[in-house]
Amino acid sequence: MVEKILVGKVTHYYPKIGVAVVELQEALKKGEKIEIEGKTTKLIQTVTSMQLNHVDIDVAEKGQSIGLKVEDRVREGDKVYKVIE
Secondary structure (H helix, E strand, O other), X not given: OOEEEEEXXXXXXXXXXXXXXXXXXXXXXXXXXXXXXOOOOEEEEEOOOEEEOXXXXXXXXXXXXXXEEOOOOOOOOOEEEEEEO
16 A cells, blocks of 8 residues: 655745755655645656755755755645655
């Protein structure tokens, strides 16, 4: 069974560089599988690149706003879930 845990929401998206700013409610690590959902968004991917204050990080803590490289367009207000299989 697949379980989804809400980890944060998208607060901004930079289309030219394909990066979403995500405000985290839970910790997130590189290599974890995530799903980004919204009214017109449904994206499943593995976390490959995260930044905090323009510095690459492997683990992001609860309460941080991070830059997250995304494979497709996302929108402000989209929810980010960690997928546990």
